[in-house]
Amino acid sequence: MAEDASRISAAAGIEPIIEAKGLSQGQIVRKRFLGHSGAIIGLVVFAFIFVLAFTSVGYLGIPGWWKYTHEEVSPLVNDGAPTLSLWPLAWGEHPFGQDRIGRDVFAMTMRGAQQSITIMIVIGLIAGLIGVVVGAISGYFRGWAEAVLMRLTDVIIIIPALLLAAVMAALAGRRDQGSWFASFASTNGVLALGIFLGLISWVSLARLMRGEFLSLREREFVDAARISGASNARIIFKHILPNAVGVLIVNVTLTMSAAILTETALSYLGVGVKAPDTSLGLLISQNQQAFATRPWLFWFPGMFIVLICLSINFIGDGLRDAFDPRQKKFNAKKAKDHGGPAVQASAGTGLDASAPGDPRHEGFRPGGPADGTQGP
């Protein structure tokens, strides 16, 4: 693709992309991403939180190195105030303090961060997978498949996430009812919540992917592949998907950062993760009344939400700059639609308005209002 683009643009009289010389697509993207300091800082911060959260209190039954768990009650030290001090750097007995009954806030926050990250990844995977499949099928095959799938997308996009989460919470609460789903949801509450949210957050991704496929399937290299006898599956996976992967990755990242906020918001409203398990949103919801007396119960979980979400957003921003889907598409389109340098000047004014004039593809609004939940 990079070769493809640079060759075409050079032929069409646009300055050749100098940084692309002799490098593969992956190398260019990696180079640009590593040059984006915000994204690198985001990546480091996220990796640190990830390792800290998953090693400290243990995961899936594997014990961690931290001496307390999120459910364990221990006697109050120093009336529960945080023992963390930055100068001299000391960890102390309860670095983030304790709550009213003596549970360790560090352990609870780490557990909550685990939950948020798990949900985020589950949502990212499921939404990405369904979004790609639906977008690819409707964009590539068109016809009735597109009509059906896009109407389905329209239906799902207006169903409020809050309602689905409430249904899930109710099902998870009925442990005794015996359906396989109820028993699964009651033991793996977080996973079930992630799957449920993933099943509704693929819609914007599917629309974007459809758009990508619609434009890519008209390109010459797809015609060439078809003439040389490639099957539909081969064209989709080998020829079109690699060219759409930039848009995909960027928007999956942004869906994931929105997913964290959705999860915390749902837990805050009492329909997400439920006690005795804990999550960052639930911690804030439980402790907001104690703000005046024990503010640390409130600060640390909130800080972790912001840090995780911020680092993911920065990573997404770096990826977007690295892939720079709009820029690439624009050049290629210019070259394709108006083959020679003579018409370049008028091409720049955007005769094909759908490509340049729509920065919505920037994807800074990964669905859902600013309020954090999608809905009602």
Next chain:
Amino acid sequence: MVTYIFRRLVTAALILLGASYFVYLLTAASGDPLEEFRASNSPQKQQLMDARTELLQLDTPAPLRYFKWFGGAVQCLVPFANSCDLGKNIAGQPITEALGFALVQTLTLVTAATVLAILIGITLGIITALRQYSTLDYGVTFMAFLFFSLPIFWVAVLLKEFGAIGFNNFLRNPDVPLPAALGIGVVVGAITAVAAGGPMRRRLLAGGVAFAFVAAVLIYFSATEWFKAPGLGPVVIAIAGAGIAFAVTLLSAGLKNRKALQSALIAVGVGVVLYFLLQPLLNEATFVMIVLLAVAFVLIGMGIGYLVGGYDRGQSMRAAGITSFLVGVLILLDRYMQAWPSYFNNSRVRGRPIATIGASTPNIQGDFWVLGLDSFTHLILPTLALILISLASYTRFTRASMLEIMNMDYIRTARAKGLSERTVIMRHAFRNALIPIATIVAFDIGALIGGAVITETVFSVRGMGFLFLDGIAHTDPNPVMGVFICVAITAMVFNLIADLAYSALDPRVRVKA
């Protein structure tokens, strides 16, 4: 065009039908409405259960009950028949009534927040696009990412703590100590210096002026106890008005257009005179009167512009009209400030003006101004929270759109033919950058009505979000369906409007017939 709209509407109706059926089943499946009675051991347990079963028609299974509900809901489509029936909620109140109440609450909460977020966000986006890769740009970008990552309930609790409780404590004894005044001055000065741009000398000068001004004003306010009895007075209105006149002229006509500047300044003068004339009238204010006065101010400004004239009458009229309107806003603000002491000492408020819950003080009594202040003090915190959260996407979006436009060839052409930078930006770039923004604004206005579920929960506003959440909590499908239908219909209609607006604003995009 008509075919297109018709087809879209039919599709929307079908989608709505499918989605509403699904939502109904989900709500019904989300719990057991009789649960609270099952656990109780009161003697009339069976009666209570029967009454609720009767009320919610629980003896019909949910997939069929939907069609009963649908039968009532369809009657809403018959105009003027007044037979709209969306069922009753668990307390026996008709949903149409509950929706009406909730809608008013929600719209008062979110309208101001959305409008302000759009205005501030677009402004910031344009400024950062014009100063791409400056400190200001990086700062605003970072803030945008930060705000975008904030959970709103967290922000809301913080605002409650510092904005309401802290600020109320401050208002009880409004005394800004000297270090605090200097500190605030330094912060404002630093922000001004970063925002000013240009060479270092100019930045430092701007920052220094801002610092001195803010610190001096704060010290003056503290000394005169201004916070207890705030007000602007004619002198401040005149000075601020002159500043507005320059700024508006700069943006709308350019300072070279002396006639426009003259008419804007005359409009300020007339405004100051009107300030004295209007005071007795404003004491009897009603809402309609304020609206009429606003229209009158705009008309007066335009009249001044017309009389001053010049080679381009339209520009003078525009500059003077906008200036005059803004001076009117200042006068309004001053009158609200005059009402502050009586609000502050109101027996219901008891010196804690910034409220953390609800939409108004219960049983408060007072004139137009006191009631206005009351809803203002209740709205300020949720509005602030919503603005912070939704500002980010507008800023980023506008910046991207504006950068895109600034790289277009017609901008180069405009510069090449010698137009001033103001004309290039305001006439050629800004208007085109607004086209994609218009569509997302339409989307967001469509989404307005759904309210802000979390904000409403945190601040205990009984709006649409509250109704929805309450319905889910009680496994009561009727309010959930009511809210869902309202939200879905507005969202779909505004989506259609957004698409049509796009093709109207940008003739290169045509709707498919």
